[in-house]
Every structure is written in structure tokens, then in C-alpha cells.
Amino acid sequence: MKIEKLPYFIDLYETRSYTKTARNNYISQTSVTQFINSLEEELQVKLFDRTTLPIQPTAAGTRFYQDAKTLLRQYQRIKEGLAALDRNAALPVRLCYTSKIDLQILLPFVTGFKTRHPDVAVDVEQATFKEASKALWVRRCDAVIGIDFEPEYTGQLESLTMYQGEYQALVPEGHPLFGRDAIRTDELYHYPLVMLSPHVIGRSYEGMLEHARQDGYYPNIQRTANDMDGEMFLILTEGLIGFVPDNYFPQEYAGRMRRIPIEGSHHRFQLEMKYRSGENPSLDLFVEELAAYLKSE
Known part of the structure; x- marks a missing residue:
């Protein structure tokens, strides 16, 4: 071959x-x-x-x-x-990310990192939540950023917490809950919901169901979508409620939908970077400085 x-x-x-x-x-x-x-x-x-x-x-x-x-x-x-080694140059840092949120958190740090280390290239590649764990396992990338990794691929890897937060409700204009400042769990689960497909987000799908059960309800997931744009489309065209992290809002839909906190909900998440240390000096430097950056924020 x-x-x-x-x-x-x-x-x-x-x-x-x-x-x-x-x-x-x-x-x-x-x-x-x-x-x-x-x-x-x-x-x-x-x-x-x-x-x-x-x-x-x-x-x-x-x-x-x-x-x-x-x-x-x-x-x-x-x-x-090999070409970089032959030139005695720094190896690139190859990152797999799962959503726009990952890049939003990384962008200010990487800008400063590149200023300090102009010889280190930082390459990014998007993967689904489900693919991300395997991407690191097969060394398609040096580190992956995501939520709810597959343990069979990442159980022995090192981890850096990048953000902890809660999921909020994404409610379209015209919905009975659109004008609320906060939504109770009993109100939330009264209405049909939309989520990203389990084929896309993997373990996160079961995690969301478990969070709902901890809230005391079984969610009425009426539709699933294969990406965020598809989910936004279903929210707006079918009047469904979606979920979105508290540190992200799709600004192109401002005025047509609102991100609303859910009172007393177990819908929380932890965004992590999984990686192997000691294999790429550039990655080790990147992680060390990223950890210091996150601690100072």
C-alpha cells in the first residue's frame, strides 16, 4: 500500500x-x-x-x-x-478540540504563547466528542479538549481542567419560558427538548440523562441533532428547548433565543485537556504555561 x-x-x-x-x-x-x-x-x-x-x-x-x-x-x-527534527526545529503542538468553546478559551492563551515561542506551531483539528478520545489514543493529536472522555482510551492519561460550569437552557423566542430569568427543573422537563446525537457526543448523552434523573425527572428528548447548527435550527423551527454551556452563546441568534439558568439542576460539566507528557517537549511547555494561565484567570 x-x-x-x-x-x-x-x-x-x-x-x-x-x-x-x-x-x-x-x-x-x-x-x-x-x-x-x-x-x-x-x-x-x-x-x-x-x-x-x-x-x-x-x-x-x-x-x-x-x-x-x-x-x-x-x-x-x-x-x-521528522522534517522539524532535521532542521533542529521545535515539534508542533497538535490539538483536537470538540467545540467552538474550546477555541474561545484557548485563543487568548495561544496568542501569548506564540509571541513567547514563535518557533512552536500550534495546529488544531476538530473531532466529535466521541472521536476525541480515540484520536489521542491513536496519536492523531498530542492533546484533546472535551467533556466526558471514553475511559478505555484516556484512563491512564494526564488531565488539565480548563473550565467548570453548568448547562443552561436555550429557549427560542415565542416559547412560554422565553421571558424568564431562571427556569425551575419541573418547568424545564414539562417541555420537549433537543440534544446533540449520542453518536456525536458519546458519553455526554448518557451523562445528560443521568443529570436529569438526579433532578428527579426523565427528559422528553423529542429530537436529536448532529451538530450545533442543526440543534439551533430545531430549537428555532420546532420551538424546542436545548442545552448550552454557561460560557457560550451563539451570538448570531441573539434576540431569537435566550440562554436561561436552570435552578437547582445537576446539569454541570467539566472541560478538560487530556494528554501524554514526556513525548513532545513542545506540548510539555504548552501544558505548563497553560496551567499557569488558567490558574491566574
Whole structure:
């Protein structure tokens, strides 16, 4: 397998088109076909069902797609790391984050860090809550920022608490609770709710259900969404109540929805950075200065 050719497979999976894949990679369709055929022969599986148009990936193709993206990222970062060592330069800090909130907290610190250490590159990549733990486990990144990590991947890693807070209700204009300054738990659970899908937020979904049970209720989760934008859409179009951390509000929806505290609720969270120390000097420096920064805030 030639790792540098994996983009051919990834593009074919995403576009379902040999023509587009060839154009994206500046090669002929024949070259794409030959690579996919050789890949299937090497792996001893069929990656695509060619009896339909457009072609469709098989179950093996879908599984390999995820692994191929991880393998390609690792290969590219190995090359970057070796090139940095060859230049006697600092290794980059590779961070996986799960939401805009993570970057909002990091931004002022990273700006100062880069001023003090201009030779250290800080690269960021977004992952779902569920993917984040595994991303660190397979060394796709040096550290991950998120909530409710998967313990089988992160149980032995070091942790830095970045923020502790509570979830608040996100209520759309026109909802009976829109004008309230605070919402009681019995009022909250009287109405249908929307949450991010468990396929996206992983353990956090069960955590939210557990918090509701601790409040003494079972939530009426009417809809789930695959991302924050989708959740905002459902809140506004279907009049549902969502949840949002107390340190974040989508300003583009100001006036059309409000973030309202929930009285006496167990809906709390802890935003953490999980990492391995001793493997990347740049990361160790980054974590040391970040811990001092957070302590001073």
C-alpha cells in the first residue's frame, strides 16, 4: 500500500465519482481504477459496490475510510515531525478540540504563547466528542479538549481542567419560558427538548440523562441533532428547548433565543485537556504555561 495515494481512495469515497477523484488529484481515471483495484486485492475485500450508480462503499469500505484518514494524518505528521527534527526545529503542538468553546478559551492563551515561542506551531483539528478520545489514543493529536472522555482510551492519561460550569437552557423566542430569568427543573422537563446525537457526543448523552434523573425527572428528548447548527435550527423551527454551556452563546441568534439558568439542576460539566507528557517537549511547555494561565484567570 502506498500511503501517499490514500487520498485517491478518500476522494472516491466522498465523491462517489472516478471522474471527480481523478480531477481532484490531477491523474487519469485509469490510475484511480488501478489503485482501487490493487488496494482491494491487497486487503482481500471489496471496498465499493460498482453495480450501482453512483458507486457505493461496502461496509468494509466505510470502515477503511475512517482508518485511512487517520493513517494519512499520522503519515503526514510523522513527515512534518521528522522534517522539524532535521532542521533542529521545535515539534508542533497538535490539538483536537470538540467545540467552538474550546477555541474561545484557548485563543487568548495561544496568542501569548506564540509571541513567547514563535518557533512552536500550534495546529488544531476538530473531532466529535466521541472521536476525541480515540484520536489521542491513536496519536492523531498530542492533546484533546472535551467533556466526558471514553475511559478505555484516556484512563491512564494526564488531565488539565480548563473550565467548570453548568448547562443552561436555550429557549427560542415565542416559547412560554422565553421571558424568564431562571427556569425551575419541573418547568424545564414539562417541555420537549433537543440534544446533540449520542453518536456525536458519546458519553455526554448518557451523562445528560443521568443529570436529569438526579433532578428527579426523565427528559422528553423529542429530537436529536448532529451538530450545533442543526440543534439551533430545531430549537428555532420546532420551538424546542436545548442545552448550552454557561460560557457560550451563539451570538448570531441573539434576540431569537435566550440562554436561561436552570435552578437547582445537576446539569454541570467539566472541560478538560487530556494528554501524554514526556513525548513532545513542545506540548510539555504548552501544558505548563497553560496551567499557569488558567490558574491566574
